[in-house]
Amino acid sequence: MRVSDKHSKITQAAVKVFARKGFFNARISDIAKEAKVADGTIYLYFNNKYDILISLFEDEIGKIILQVKILLEKEDDPCKKLLIFAKHHLLLLEDKKDLAEVLQMELRQSNKFMKEYRNTKFIEYIDIISAIIHQGQDMGIFNADISPGIAKRAIFGALDEMSRLWVLDDAPHYTIEETAHQVCALFLTGLKKSSAP
Amino acid sequence: MRVSDKHSKITQAAVKVFARKGFFNARISDIAKEAKVADGTIYLYFNNKYDILISLFEDEIGKIILQVKILLEKEDDPCKKLLIFAKHHLLLLEDKKDLAEVLQMELRQSNKFMKEYRNTKFIEYIDIISAIIHQGQDMGIFNADISPGIAKRAIFGALDEMSRLWVLDDAPHYTIEETAHQVCALFLTGLKKSSAP
DNA sequence: ATCAATAATGAATACCTATTCATATTAGTA
DNA sequence: TACTAATATGAATAGGTATTCATTATTGAT
Secondary structure, three states: OOHHHHHHHHHHHHHHHHHHHOOOOOOHHHHHHHHOOOHHHHHHHOOOHHHHHHHHHHHHHHHHHHHHHHHHHOOOOHHHHHHHHHHHHHHHHHHOHHHHHHHHHHHHHHHHOOOOOOOHHHHHHHHHHHHHHHHHHHOOOEOOOOOHHHHHHHHHHHHHHHHHHHHHOOOOOOOHHHHHHHHHHHHHHOOEOOOOO | OOHHHHHHHHHHHHHHHHHHHOOOOOOHHHHHHHHOOOHHHHHHHOOOHHHHHHHHHHHHHHHHHHHHHHHHHOOOOHHHHHHHHHHHHHHHHHHOHHHHHHHHHHHHHHHOOOOOOOOHHHHHHHHHHHHHHHHHHHOOOEOOOOOHHHHHHHHHHHHHHHHHHHHHOOOOOOOHHHHHHHHHHHHHHOOEOOOOO
16 A cells, blocks of 8 residues: 555545544544554654644645636636635535535634644635635726725635534535525625615 | 622633633633632532533623624614624624634534534524614615525624634734724625626 | 531542554565 | 565553542621
8 A cells, every 4th residue: 555545544534533523522543443544553644633634634725726726717707706716615515524524613723723833725725715806806897995805804704604504504504506606696796786776 | 709700700711711722722720720719619610611611602692792782773774783793793802802712713613512502692693694684675775685594694704704814813904993894895885896887 | 606508629530542662564675 | 485674553651631529618697
């Protein structure tokens, strides 16, 4: 078995265990059992428990960034780009529920206790949104007095809160498609009725 | 010293300690020391460590709900109501940073591992937003095809993500006032330039 | 001042788990 | 096949902490 296979086996196991029990309640032995390796083996591939979480995050969000950037390349309209981003973000919950839960709940919290970890991957991810907004503003489609720095956070926060709804709730009330459309409509045209009916 | 004083002393100490170290890294003895009581005393007022967190949440969010509802009572315009809510939400970070951090980071995570805890206080809090949206729709000011159930989550998520920015980042780039206005503008009028200039 | 409650204490208990490392297994090579 | 280096093992280590409870202090009524 190639080295990378075992590394990835442990990562995948960790995703499952962290999703099920949370980072702090997860035991190294749980992860080892799930990955079908000995406890000690984990320390041949990771420095410590935190390192598993960080490493997992870097790897997985890296993949997500690549995927969504490829999808966005093909599109020019910033409105449609936003919809693509929203759908892709929400789709993670359908495709990789465990991973979505870990990114949602665990990573964010751990951030706080690892100030040294600057989490550049996360910044790279949300900067995809601000790039879309900038483009829309440059094209004259989007309102120029919206701050992309605030809007990117607001949009990410909104999408992420929708995700949390699904993570916590076993019976989702809306489909991903529907939710993505609603959230985009909200951010694109706003709550207020357009003054010219 | 009245019973309720000690209960509240422990709660306040727990807020500080949870904010500083996080729920899982916080020790009962840390809380006891901060509250200037013996470790065992805590168990006269709370069943266990989780109970401190839950209890703290119920008490504090209860107060917040009361406060914001009083503020909203005096206002009729749903747009202004939204701004009041947004400001009030963000203001918590200025007024009670520790509490804001705990509500932000700790509680949410713990939720998942306490499925039996339905967190009705949180629901009550975000339902304030959907009530505002409903009102705006009834008054014919807000677009009727926006789902208040989705919009309440999106707006809460956006505000909460802005909060997280401040919790994690020591040097905030925007003021609360500015952020509240930007977020409200985003949700009220949207990114797109109005088609009738 | 005396006496029950009532409240508070903090050392002891009882249990848990990340990490290490001496040992064993496997893979690669000649 | 024999040998070496690279991998893997899992029991033992070393450290940690939520909770309990026998004891002590406080309170308030008589």
